[in-house]
Amino acid sequence: MSQGYSAKDIQVLEGLAAVRKRPGMYIGTTDIAGLHHLVWEVVDNAIDESLAGYCKNIIVTIQNDGGLSVDDDGRGIPVDVHEKTGKSALETVLTILHAGGKFGGGESSYKVSGGLHGVGVSVVNALSATLIAEVRRDGKLYRQNYKNGGVPASNVEEVGKAQGTGTKITFYPDPEIFPNTIFDLITIKTRLRQHAYLTKGVQISIVDERTGEKFRFYFEGGIKSYIKHLNRNKESVGSIFYVDKNAAEGSIEIALQYTESFQEQILTFANNIHTAEGGMHLTGFRAALTRTVNNYLRKNSILKEKDTNLTNEDVREGLTAIVSVKISEAQFEGQTKSKLGNAEMRTAVENICNEYLAQFFEENPDSARAVMNKCLLAARARMAAKAARDTVVRKGALEGMTLPGKLADCSSKDPKNTEIYIVEGDSAGGSAKQGRNREFQAILPLKGKILNVEQARLDRILSNEEIKSLIIALGVGIGETFDIQRLRYNKVIIMTDADVDGAHIRTLLLTLFYRYLRDIIQEGHLFIAQPPLFKCSFGKKAEYAYTEDQLRTVLESFGLNKDKVSIQRYKGLGEMNPDQLWETTMDPEQRMVLKVTVADAEKADLVFETLMGAEVPPRKKFIQTHAKSVKNLDI
Numbered sequence: 001m002s003q004g005y006s007a008k009d010i011q012v013l014e015g016l017a018a019v020r021k022r023p024g025m026y027i028g029t030t031d032i033a034g035l036h037h038l039v040w041e042v043v044d045n046a047i048d049e050s051l052a053g054y055c056k057n058i059i060v061t062i063q064n065d066g067g068l069s070v071d072d073d074g075r076g077i078p079v080d081v082h083e084k085t086g087k088s089a090l091e092t093v094l095t096i097l098h099a100g101g102k103f104g105g106g107e108s109s110y111k112v113s114g115g116l117h118g119v120g121v122s123v124v125n126a127l128s129a130t131l132i133a134e135v136r137r138d139g140k141l142y143r144q145n146y147k148n149g150g151v152p153a154s155n156v157e158e159v160g161k162a163q164g165t166g167t168k169i170t171f172y173p174d175p176e177i178f179p180n181t182i183f184d185l186i187t188i189k190t191r192l193r194q195h196a197y198l199t200k201g202v203q204i205s206i207v208d209e210r211t212g213e214k215f216r217f218y219f220e221g222g223i224k225s226y227i228k229h230l231n232r233n234k235e236s237v238g239s240i241f242y243v244d245k246n247a248a249e250g251s252i253e254i255a256l257q258y259t260e261s262f263q264e265q266i267l268t269f270a271n272n273i274h275t276a277e278g279g280m281h282l283t284g285f286r287a288a289l290t291r292t293v294n295n296y297l298r299k300n301s302i303l304k305e306k307d308t309n310l311t312n313e314d315v316r317e318g319l320t321a322i323v324s325v326k327i328s329e330a331q332f333e334g335q336t337k338s339k340l341g342n343a344e345m346r347t348a349v350e351n352i353c354n355e356y357l358a359q360f361f362e363e364n365p366d367s368a369r370a371v372m373n374k375c376l377l378a379a380r381a382r383m384a385a386k387a388a389r390d391t392v393v394r395k396g397a398l399e400g401m402t403l404p405g406k407l408a409d410c411s412s413k414d415p416k417n418t419e420i421y422i423v424e425g426d427s428a429g430g431s432a433k434q435g436r437n438r439e440f441q442a443i444l445p446l447k448g449k450i451l452n453v454e455q456a457r458l459d460r461i462l463s464n465e466e467i468k469s470l471i472i473a474l475g476v477g478i479g480e481t482f483d484i485q486r487l488r489y490n491k492v493i494i495m496t497d498a499d500v501d502g503a504h505i506r507t508l509l510l511t512l513f514y515r516y517l518r519d520i521i522q523e524g525h526l527f528i529a530q531p532p533l534f535k536c537s538f539g540k541k542a543e544y545a546y547t548e549d550q551l552r553t554v555l556e557s558f559g560l561n562k563d564k565v566s567i568q569r570y571k572g573l574g575e576m577n578p579d580q581l582w583e584t585t586m587d588p589e590q591r592m593v594l595k596v597t598v599a600d601a602e603k604a605d606l607v608f609e610t611l612m613g614a615e616v617p618p619r620k621k622f623i624q625t626h627a628k629s630v631k632n633l634d635i
């Protein structure tokens with residue numbers, strides 16, 4: 001240090017020592033996540049320089065020797081010594097907590113700070129065994145080294161010539177603080193790719209010297225490219241809307257495109273930080289989207305005066321959108337500090353989106369038409385679902401209706417000890433009817449094929465005759481007239497085949513119960529039957545196995561090799577004769593049934609959404625991978 005040891009220097013060291021004493025306060029943890037926080041902190045500084053419009057290239061190098069460097073071609077952190085502090089801006093930034101870009105005062109093009117924690121690069125210095133800062137400015141290369149957690153090992157020295165301008169920070173995390181100092185390429189790649197999308201025009205390169213791998217991220221279209229990436233496996237509806245504006249409140253960038261899927265994916269960011277909890281920018285965006293779609297529909301007389309407006313939900317189906325704002329004083333709120341609190345961003349985003357999205361629809365009538373049709377379809381589905389619910393719910397619609405003809409009811413009328421089996425398919429239904437104990441067991445066969453409509457929506461399911469039969473048989477009604485007291489059976493048991501269709505129908509039924517008859521689950525009345533997968537016979541001995549593991553155990557217990565034993569694999573319930581079905585699956589003394597919990601059904605409900613998605617390949621894959629796990633209800 002040039003001016004000797006001053007009180008200020010002691011203060012500085014105390015600041016950095018505090019970071020070393022409680023690293024968690026500054027970077028959250030000292031595990032692998034904390035280690036990468038150091039990287040983000042340094043990268044964020046370079047990104048800030050990009051956001052300010054001065055930096056086009058950032059090169060991140062994971063070095064062979066345990067260090068990591070971030071090299072940018074920004075203006076270069078100033079190195080001249082400040083008269084009052086006796087220190088260069090460089091040393092200030094690297095040794096004073098929260099100094100960041102706030103030094104220099106006055107006109108500051110260094111407004112937007114990307115760092116979520118905003119703790120500054122001095123924290124990285126404090127937690128590094130060694131840090132080397134290099135600056136290229138005025139044709140010269142300057143360097144300053146630090147050791148042992150931010151102690152300057154030299155003054156800022158001019159060490160050579162340089163072309164262009166820029167800053168390179170190389171740091172070696174202190175192994176005394178970080179139990180693991182190994183950087184993870186995937187983590188770094190993922191984060192930097194996102195930065196590249198969010199910072200239009202910046203090129204971020206990654207070099208992993210440990211393996212020789214190199215990557216380069218550059219997205220000319222910014223978040224427009226991000227939308228393209230997110231929708232790469234989806235069928236798009238209309239082209240991409242994109243706007244990038246500087247408002248008084250900050251810069252606002254929005255991109256969106258609809259897809260044929262039913263899912264909505266909206267990602268929001270503030271200063272390149274993912275605002276997972278949403279916030280003001282998201283609220284403004286949603287309001288504008290709904291309003292703009294409705295305006296368009298009315299202006300073009302697609303919605304008539306008597307029609308009601310589309311809802312937020314209607315305009316969300318199949319939407320992929322990114323809202324990215326950059327502001328000088330971001331306020332992060334919420335549980336995980338990932339909710340943007342700046343109230344002015346609501347109207348700012350709303351206004352920009354209103355204006356430019358309306359313009360987009362005017363200028364791209366084909367896209368507008370496709371989007372409008374998509375939203376109208378969603379609205380129609382919503383109204384149909386409601387109408388279907390209302391029909392079923394309408395007072396008397398179910399009441400007084402005679403029990404469905406296909407229900408083989410039990411003779412006992414005491415709901416405390418009766419059971420109803422909901423069985424897939426007429427043939428299994430036949431076996432179950434013959435095999436049951438008719439005193440207390442009722443059987444309701446449901447036609448699998450009818451239920452197994454591809455992409456069945458719940459509105460259609462509710463108006464389905466089979467489902468209506470089920471609801472009438474249960475006796476509880478649905479919707480407003482639902483009354484658990486009127487449940488006609490103590491146990492409601494779903495019995496489906498152990499195959500893909502069976503899994504699908506079970507999911508659908510669980511979803512129905514979860515959404516409309518939840519009390520039946522909550523009060524512990526819903527069960528899933530467990531038919532065996534195998535029957536093993538040897539002479540007069542016969543045993544059933546419910547899993548592959550059990551099959552092995554059974555075979556071992558016979559003490560024989562396989563070819564003397566006959567193994568019958570049940571593919572469907574219909575393959576069992578009535579006696580077998582009774583013995584294995586229905587006899588309360590011997591059977592196994594799984595009680596469904598609300599959590600199980602909730603899972604099924606989520607699965608149901610996946611199953612109903614427009615994308616066929618993922619659906620197929622999902623069913624294939626999950627169909628096997630009948631035993632543990634892990635659908």
Ligand code: 0RA
Pocket residue numbers: 045046049072074075076077078101104110166167
């Ligand atoms: C403020 C002022 C100036 C440069 C920077 C910040 C700056 C900071 C970092 C951190 C990493 N890379 C950076 N690049 C630049 C200089 C302003 C001027 O030259 O007039």
